[in-house]
Amino acid sequence: MIGCTQDITVPVENSRALHAAIGHSRYAEIDAGHVAFFEEEDEFVRLVHEFVPAP
16 A cells, blocks of 8 residues: 555545555555656655566
């Protein structure tokens, strides 16, 4: 789960709550809005690659 601290579409509190409700989930936050993959592309890609390494 990646929460975005500046997201007004899905407030970061909702992301934190979802993470808490999903057992064994991992959580990270990015200082971005709803489209973090455009706003903070490098950070987003880094986090995704940590979770799903490239072959």
